[in-house]
Amino acid sequence: MTQSANPLKQYFRQPAIYLRLPTGGKYWPPGSIELTHNGEFPVYPMTAIDEITYRTPDALFNGQAVVTVIQSCIPNIKDAWNAPTADINSMLVAIRLASYGHELEINSTCPGCGTAEDYAIDLRNVLDQLKLPDFESTMHHGDLEIAFAPISYQNQNLSSQSQFEEQRRIQSITESALPEEEKIKQLNDAMRRITELTIDALKWSIAGIRTPGAIVSETEHIQEFLLNCDRKLFTRIRDHVINLRQVSELKPLEIVCDNCKHEYRQTVTLDMTSFFEPAS
Numbered sequence: 001m002t003q004s005a006n007p008l009k010q011y012f013r014q015p016a017i018y019l020r021l022p023t024g025g026k027y028w029p030p031g032s033i034e035l036t037h038n039g040e041f042p043v044y045p046m047t048a049i050d051e052i053t054y055r056t057p058d059a060l061f062n063g064q065a066v067v068t069v070i071q072s073c074i075p076n077i078k079d080a081w082n083a084p085t086a087d088i089n090s091m092l093v094a095i096r097l098a099s100y101g102h103e104l105e106i107n108s109t110c111p112g113c114g115t116a117e118d119y120a121i122d123l124r125n126v127l128d129q130l131k132l133p134d135f136e137s138t139m140h141h142g143d144l145e146i147a148f149a150p151i152s153y154q155n156q157n158l159s160s161q162s163q164f165e166e167q168r169r170i171q172s173i174t175e176s177a178l179p180e181e182e183k184i185k186q187l188n189d190a191m192r193r194i195t196e197l198t199i200d201a202l203k204w205s206i207a208g209i210r211t212p213g214a215i216v217s218e219t220e221h222i223q224e225f226l227l228n229c230d231r232k233l234f235t236r237i238r239d240h241v242i243n244l245r246q247v248s249e250l251k252p253l254e255i256v257c258d259n260c261k262h263e264y265r266q267t268v269t270l271d272m273t274s275f276f277e278p279a280s
């Protein structure tokens, strides 16, 4: 028996918008994205299942929810774990836009007087502002030349998850009834692990290092170099990577409080609290 085509198919969700990725598909490993001839990707609104997936707190924490929803709403994305992080915000903004329209309301409390107010953001402008960081420029240090690349969503997720766990551990050590000496020892260990995690995230952000005699792209060699280079160069590399990352982050909202005229900046995130329309 052959399955007949479902007459309801034409009523399935349709692409709501077309998205251009900041990377244009560059830096995605082969097979993880299906490129289109004009560089635009159809973005579908979320299904009921996508919404439930995205609302599950644990799934959100481990990144699986983000990956599942991106792959469902942007079918050209075959493996979102391999997405360069520079594209993640664009894809999430586009999915929010396709699902609920272009207006996003952010609630903000003035640090000056405590007045809470809703502010509307146009997600179309947010999308336009998200640019690809300059991964073409290299950093020179003596006769070394360091080249950078975006870190994958998977590696970033691993890194921030471990950072979060270490922070939590520090919290519990601080609050514990351990003898002072033991506390200091455990805190030092936790701090060292956080530094190691920073180095992990950095090594994934370095595409390669050129010396007069060789081009080094092996992650283990780069990691060893980061562990053994001098503090000043390490800080330069770290700051450079932080600057690159900021380009692909959502710009903070510049707010002037209506009540007390205090000027401040409100960070904009697409986390659980702001991603969905309030349930009606």
Ligand SMILES: [Zn+2]
Residues within 6 Å of the ligand: 110, 111, 112, 113, 114, 115, 257, 258, 259, 260, 261, 262
């Ligand atoms: Zn105020």
